[in-house]
Amino acid sequence: KDFRNNIKPNWCPGCGDFSIQAAIQRAAANVGLEPEQLGVVSGIGCSGRISGYINAYGFHGVHGRSLPIAQGLKMANRELTVLAAGGDGDGFAIGMGHTVHAIRRNIDITYIVMDNQIYGLTKGQTSPRSAEGFKTKSTPSGSIESALSPLEVALAAGATFVAQSFSSNLKQLTSLIEQGMQHKGFSFINVFSPCVTFNKVNTYDWFKENIVDLEEIPDYDPTNRVMAMTKIMETNSMLTGLIYQDKSKTSYETHVPGFREEALAKQDLKISEQDFEKLVAEFK
Numbered sequence: 635k636d637f638r639n640n641i642k643p644n645w646c647p648g649c650g651d652f653s654i655q656a657a658i659q660r661a662a663a664n665v666g667l668e669p670e671q672l673g674v675v676s677g678i679g680c681s682g683r684i685s686g687y688i689n690a691y692g693f694h695g696v697h698g699r700s701l702p703i704a705q706g707l708k709m710a711n712r713e714l715t716v717l718a719a720g721g722d723g724d725g726f727a728i729g730m731g732h733t734v735h736a737i738r739r740n741i742d743i744t745y746i747v748m749d750n751q752i753y754g755l756t757k758g759q760t761s762p763r764s765a766e767g768f769k770t771k772s773t774p775s776g777s778i779e780s781a782l783s784p785l786e787v788a789l790a791a792g793a794t795f796v797a798q799s800f801s802s803n804l805k806q807l808t809s810l811i812e813q814g815m816q817h818k819g820f821s822f823i824n825v826f827s828p829c830v831t832f833n834k835v836n837t838y839d840w841f842k843e844n845i846v847d848l849e850e851i852p853d854y855d856p857t858n859r860v861m862a863m864t865k866i867m868e869t870n871s872m873l874t875g876l877i878y879q880d881k882s883k884t885s886y887e888t889h890v891p892g893f894r895e896e897a898l899a900k901q902d903l904k905i906s907e908q909d910f911e912k913l914v915a916e917f918k
């Protein structure tokens with residue numbers, strides 16, 4: 635099973651997105667998928683290119699809309715493992731409404747946010763994840779807004795799987811994506827992915843100094859929602875690892891009346907030929 639294709643990514647050398655691409659490819663192989671069993675949907679931004687760089691079904695959507703497309707894909711073909719991906723601008727600015735509602739809906743897809751704390755494709759503007767005081771072309775005197783905490787938002791929205799990782803930690807990231815793909819519900823994975831070209835503050839070294847790995851916290855219990863929120867707040871959202879998982883809640887699509895496991899295309903229409911013709915005639 636090889637999830638690599640022959641397209642050469644046009645990310646800048648050193649961009650964190652390369653490792654996320656590798657982690658997705660490894661995770662998909664490790665959970666035993668075949669390329670035709672995986673669908674990757676992305677939004678717009680440097681990160682949005684990822685759907686073209688994986689040997690699977692790929693859909694490069696529009697800005698902030700990877701999640702509606704990914705949810706439609708899952709509803710139409712429940713046999714597919716569906717993964718959505720995009721940047722922090724894509725998911726937490728224009729796409730934030732979709733992010734919150736997809737989380738609370740708990741549909742069975744994995745959402746990876748490639749969080750570089752800046753807009754890279756448009757050459758470096760302040761994003762929802764940029765820290766207060768962050769200077770860019772759009773905030774030359776420093777941002778006067780504070781950074782969004784995606785982990786707090788996800789947990790507050792009722793997420794059943796919340797994780798965070800760093801693109802340099804390929805082993806942890808691959809494992810978290812595997813767990814996300816195997817989780818029966820919405821899996822939210824935020825990944826620190828340094829933009830080496832435009833973000834000179836949140837660099838690889840900066841993340842290494844500031845990240846708090848959950849393995850360093852004794853007796854941490856990822857099934858305890860209150861503990862998860864407390865640690866997120868105590869670490870200023872710099873926690874990495876599996877932060878929270880609730881395996882008891884069943885996913886959205888299984889509650890849809892008449893739910894069946896197979897893809898819609900394989901299901902009987904359960905309608906007579908005569909009634910079908912009548913239905914088609916109404917659309918003429």
Ligand code: SF4
Binds near residue numbers: 650651830832
């Ligand atoms: Fe990566 Fe930044 Fe280059 Fe975009 S501009 S490819 S985010 S390093």
